[in-house]
Amino acid sequence: MVNAPTAVTALLPVLLFALTGLALLLIDTIRPSGRSNTSMAVVSALGSLGALGATAWLVVSGTVGVDAGAVRLFADTIAVDTMALFFIAIFASVTALVVVAAHDYFHDHANPAAFYSLVLFATTGMALLAVANSLxxxxxxxxxxxxxSYVLVAFLKQNRGSVEAGMKYFLVGALSSAIFLFGISLVYAATGSLLFGDVAEAVGSLDGLAGVAGLGIVMIVGGVAFKTASVPFHFWAPEA
Known part of the structure; x- marks a missing residue:
């Protein structure tokens, strides 16, 4: 069983993304005069670079690596390994570039903190997805x-196209979430587990993918395809 300090250390990059997003909201709430576009961009960039540094430190220190193996947390529902850290490093790098690029765009915006915090919270979800080991x-x-992402698409509230695209994205996202969740329930009914390893082992022992397990997998793939705008489920993407 992994102790609490090790769990916090292994999830440090994910926690840094979340804490940076919360810090932006806190600054925006208790110190409105300090929520300038530059300060929000700097805090966001530093949080992203801090997560990138924490990711590199986990590998260099040997906490996670080829020899150390994956750090498994919360009954194996989360697995932090080198592959997960690789993707988190990509997310951190891209987020830092995005907030720097957005600095000029929001130079005259009244409340830029909302944008930067939403970007950090979305990145938190991406980082958590990278370490997920359970459906x-x-x-x-x-x-x-x-x-x-729904809010970011509709962020320009005075722009009709932005609001319309955000509404369409939300409706499609809600539908895809329902399909994805129902697919998960079918897979659980067929395999008796939500952990990737257990599901793969159970599906491998089944006689093909016909029946409940096959339908559940198809629904999961369809839900993810909607979310990622994969062909032919990409019709909402141009507006968004």
Whole structure:
């Protein structure tokens, strides 16, 4: 069983994303005069770079690596390994670039903190998705990515196209979430587990993918395809 300090250390990059997003909201709430576009961009960039540094430190220190193996947390529902840290490093790098690029765009915006915090919360969901080892965690992580994304698409509230695209994205996202969740329930009914390893082993022992398990997998793939705008489920993407 992994102790609490090790769990916090292994999830440090994910926690840094979340804490940075909360810090932005806190600054925006208790110190409105300090919520300038530059300060919000700097805090966001530092939080992203801090998560990137924590990711590199986990590998260099040997906490996670080829020799150390994956750090498994919360009854194996989360697995932090080198592959997960690789994707978290990509998310952190891209987020830092996004907030820096957004600095000029929001130079005259009244409340830029909302944008930067939403970006950080969406990145938190992406990082959690990278370390997920359970279909339940995958669903929660996808929703953590999706909910801020809906708001970001409709962020320009005075722009009719932005609001319309955000509404369409929300409706499609709600439908895909329902399909994805129902698929998870079918897979659980067929395999008796939500952990990736157990599901793969149970599906491998089944006689093909016909029946409940096959239908559940198809619904899961369809839900993810909607979320990721994969062909032919990409019709909402141009407006969004």
């Amino acid at each position: 339940a965690v995958v669903f929660v992580a996808l929703e953590m990515v999706s909910l801020p």
